[in-house]
Amino acid sequence: METIVDYFTHIPSSHRSAILVGGLTFFFLLETIIPLFRFKKNRVKHTGINLFFTLTTVVVNFLFAVLILKISDYTVAHELGLLHLVDMPLWLFMLAGLLGLDLIGAYLPHMLEHRITFLWRFHLIHHSDPLVDTTTANRHHPLESVIRVIFTMAGVAILGAPMWIVMMYQSLSVILSQFNHANIRLPKALDKALSWFIISPDMHKVHHHYKLPYTDSNYGNIFSIWDRMFRTFTEVKDIKTLRYGLDTYPTKAEHSNLGRLLLLPFGRYRKPSPENRPEIEF
Numbered sequence: 001m002e003t004i005v006d007y008f009t010h011i012p013s014s015h016r017s018a019i020l021v022g023g024l025t026f027f028f029l030l031e032t033i034i035p036l037f038r039f040k041k042n043r044v045k046h047t048g049i050n051l052f053f054t055l056t057t058v059v060v061n062f063l064f065a066v067l068i069l070k071i072s073d074y075t076v077a078h079e080l081g082l083l084h085l086v087d088m089p090l091w092l093f094m095l096a097g098l099l100g101l102d103l104i105g106a107y108l109p110h111m112l113e114h115r116i117t118f119l120w121r122f123h124l125i126h127h128s129d130p131l132v133d134t135t136t137a138n139r140h141h142p143l144e145s146v147i148r149v150i151f152t153m154a155g156v157a158i159l160g161a162p163m164w165i166v167m168m169y170q171s172l173s174v175i176l177s178q179f180n181h182a183n184i185r186l187p188k189a190l191d192k193a194l195s196w197f198i199i200s201p202d203m204h205k206v207h208h209h210y211k212l213p214y215t216d217s218n219y220g221n222i223f224s225i226w227d228r229m230f231r232t233f234t235e236v237k238d239i240k241t242l243r244y245g246l247d248t249y250p251t252k253a254e255h256s257n258l259g260r261l262l263l264l265p266f267g268r269y270r271k272p273s274p275e276n277r278p279e280i281e282f
Contacts, residue, residue, distance in 0.1 A: 027134035050135035060145035081160020097165035104155030106221035121265035
């Protein structure tokens with residue numbers, strides 16, 4: 001355990017970059033071997049748009065990194081936060097920290113983004129992707145990335161999480177987000193077994209279905225416990241019946257144009273309509 005703590009305490013930036021790039025490359029290649037859907041559209045433009053948003057997400061996280069570090073160092077030095085209320089073994093301290101950051105820094109803001117219209121305006125860029133794959137994992141509007149970082153800082157402060165736990169959580173988040181967004185087909189029994197512990201690909205694909213109530217379910221990032229505990233877990237019998245995208249913004253011009261995606265949160269908001277159908281090509 002001490003080795004793990006030491007590694008994430010001093011994890012080099014090059015290793016963090018390797019996790020991001022290596023994960024994307026691995027799952028991108030895996031999607032060509034065991035795809036859930038065989039998309040007919042040109043993946044180059046689709047990937048380019050999503051990589052742009054991946055870059056903006058990295059930049060936002062980098063800009064707030066010093067502030068997160070200061071919050072973490074202050075709470076640890078003064079033994080503030082829930083993690084410092086009782087003594088516990090290191091392995092339990094680590095697990096509690098990861099679960100807490102997942103709840104406060106990921107599940108909670110994600111759920112609120114679906115329930116508060118102002119926040120949804122920014123999150124809808126993520127859901128506007130009609131061809132969900134591993135590159136969709138970081139398809140976030142820059143201002144949504146800011147919102148997520150604010151909740152992460154709140155989680156660090158409330159928990160009193162040391163930076164090694166923050167670094168471990170962020171590393172796991174990168175890999176598992178790429179995994180559960182990946183356009184891959186796992187054996188149904190394996191996917192179901194995984195979904196009892198982590199967010200599996202099939203579990204998260206339900207969340208990307210274009211119609212309610214499926215869109216407002218399965219908010220988890222790493223651990224599936226929160227969806228089961230708060231009764232936001234949903235599953236479907238046949239995952240291939242799902243269709244991605246948004247019924248409120250169905251046109252290709254709005255989900256495949258970078259400029260329009262950046263400005264989408266500031267336009268006129270359209271409520272879901274049963275007449276709207278996403279224009280999706282598989």
